[in-house]
Amino acid sequence: MKISLLIFILLSLCSVNAVAQKLYKFQDKQGIFHFTDKPPKAEQKGLEVRQLKVAPKQLVWLLQSDEERRPQYYIRNDYAGPVEVEIDFSERDNVRATPDLPRLFVIEPGKSDTLFQINAINERESSKLAVKYRYIIGSPLAHYRSTTPYLPPIAPNTSFQISQAFGGSFSHTDEQNQYAVDIVMPIGTPIHAARSGIVLEVEDDFFKGGTNKAYGSEANNIRILHDDGSMAVYAHLELEKAQVYPGLAVAAGQLIGYSGNTGFSTGPHLHFAVQINKGMALVSVPFTFIDQQGLAEEPAISAWLKGVAPSQMGHALE
Template identity: 35%
Template sequence: MHARWTMAALAAAALLATPAWSQAARVYRWTGEDGVVHYGDRVGDGAPAAAVTLVAVEIEPAPVARLRLEQRDGLVLAWAENLLDGPIGVVLRASAGAAPQAQPALPARATVPARGRVLVARIAGTAAASAELRLEAVPGHPGARPQDIEYAWPLQSRQLYVEQGWGGRFSHDDAENRHAVDLAVEVGTPVLAARDGTVMQAESGFTATGTEERYGGRANFVRILHDDGTMAVYAHLDAERVFVSSGERIRRGQRIALSGNTGFSSGPHLHFVVQVNRGMQLQSIPFRMFGPRGILRFDDPQQAAPAPADDPSPSARAGASE
């Protein structure tokens, strides 16, 4: 069982405005007693169960931010709108040709508070008319200062099997996932918050799974923002069993979802990682966790040598011990 979790930065091109991106949920179709065909994201009252069918709908991950361009006094004002319930970092770039005249000069960076908007740059009107602008956004405040916290076990199960740990060669070899762990567990196991925080993102509705890269952004997940600015991600959740909503305050030990096998994955598991925003890049950071039999200890991949290839034990393959 292997998995990859990626949070791609939003790339939005615009001349005067970018439309809102949307994520569709499952769509149901049924015929009422009056013979009228109905569609909806939930089945209406009185719909005969035998007449309800599920309509396949392609969905896309929800965006992190939106670029709004506003004309005023011969200038184009470039606003970044944060669509998350937590801070984000953004950078505005000219994607082709010479950068237009702007104040501040492009590329321009800004930090946008939860559900807020910030003026990123003022662009000369004549230059903006021919420029193609791109807004990139990354969750998290760039000034986050991680505290030394002991995280709780994130599963309502005493099973301990770390399938892939820090620096796993299959998919934990980039900055975003280097300190992630994949906890093998049966589909439908309750997932618990490992620390207090606020739900910053909650994605659900993705049902497909596979080991092709096209599944990389299709894992159901919950991102919880902690008070020190760090963020925990719980990924590859069940498509229909995410129990929390964006903006909700969460307590340590609270049930937030059921585990699944969605997105870039070859087997049922929970992908857990703690991240910060550093230089417009999500970076995973080391963490301490209390497991079913005591403190888990993960070898730092940048310091520890890899386990022997013929060692079959889960702890050796995962770089974890108790």
């Protein structure tokens, strides 16, 4: 049997990390100019640093075994948490999969076991196939309902105004952001984890922002996975100021980064949302913040959000 194989990657619903580079320009003692993507080892007079465009970095891969006649397929997941993957044929001729495709798989971090195998229907004839896949971060949660209140993601004894709440007409109209909150604050304001969890993603390298919709995917952000499968997203953060990294366990109230104005934004603020994977799509869900009296309160537009110390909350945020 001869199998001609192509693997197509669909990223429309994927969560893709990004990697940025800097360009360093300096003149050495001999007067020669140097251009490099690595910082100079010693201090250089007249050093110029230019931020380069961020390049996407893929973290989920569909891989094939070396077996030529009956190849097997598995997923490598480089996230610190689970992903859901949908795999299907985009082209098939004289082949079948065991188990059959299309099929959904939930993949924990690392390399999965064999997911399926390809066999020829008639081994005397040539075969051809192409496989496509797409993935979404997080385990599927079809009937999720939040029961845990969240710590305001700001320092205790600070206060900032909510400019856009649930169903905000400017940019909270899609499923990912319907239940998001925008909190106005100066660039460089400390951002704290609203709930304990594991850091899944850190986008720290975007440096542009404004009302041009081309910036929509260029907001620095941190995504934290909670123990019930939900994920908090902290977005529009400052360039290269993340205080956490993927795989790190964080506690509620821990400093994780600083606010900024990156991505699609009308001004410096923090965008906060709680999302789940529902039907192979990221969907935001309602949540409440804990107020200074220890009561759960739904965020409201124009309200002033006040920081609360985790020690005041007992076990409510675990």
